Amino acid sequence: MGHYAKIVNGKVVKVIRASYDFIQNYNDGEPELxxxxxxxxxxxxxxxxxxxxxxxxxxxxxxxSKALRKNYAGVGYNYNENIDAFIPPKPxxxxxxxxxxxxxxxxxxxxxxxNEYVWDxxxxxxxxx
Numbered sequence: 060m061g062h063y064a065k066i067v068n069g070k071v072v073k074v075i076r077a078s079y080d081f082i083q084n085y086n087d088g089e090p091e092l093x094x095x096x097x098x099x100x101x102x103x104x105x106x107x108x109x110x111x112x113x114x115x116x117x118x119x120x121x122x123x124s125k126a127l128r129k130n131y132a133g134v135g136y137n138y139n140e141n142i143d144a145f146i147p148p149k150p151x152x153x154x155x156x157x158x159x160x161x162x163x164x165x166x167x168x169x170x171x172x173x174n175e176y177v178w179d180x181x182x183x184x185x186x187x188x
Contacts, residue, residue: 063099064132064145071136071145074102100138102145103127108160129161151180 063082065073082099103125105112110119111126120126129144130136137146144161154163166183170176176185 062102062104064102065099066138069137071132071134071138074132074134101127102132104131106131108162151178153180153183
């Protein structure tokens with residue numbers, strides 16, 4: 060069993076857990092999908108930022124060959140075929156894509172003073188909560 064993302068025009072529209080054989084024959088009520096099984100792309104539930112983690116932990120796996128497509132797919136994510144990666148929606152227009160992790164990062168680092176902050180897009184700064 061694995062997780063598979065349904066891709067339509069470069070966007071993830073559905074993620075399911077299924078066997079590869081099921082995906083090969085699953086058409087989701089759309090017969091044309093059986094002709095194009097590549098519309099379903101495997102994703103790894105334990106991959107974030109290009110790193111595979113041991114299940115239910117924040118501990119990187121010893122076997123990083125399990126890291127798949129930079130991030131676990133989610134509905135609304137983009138799938139970039141050129142780099143074979145799932146990219147989450149951009150949270151703010153000023154944020155930049157880290158091409159190594161395929162995650163969005165603010166143009167200014169999060170303060171490390173122990174306080175909680177929220178991003179303020181109009182000023183492109185972190186505001187104290």
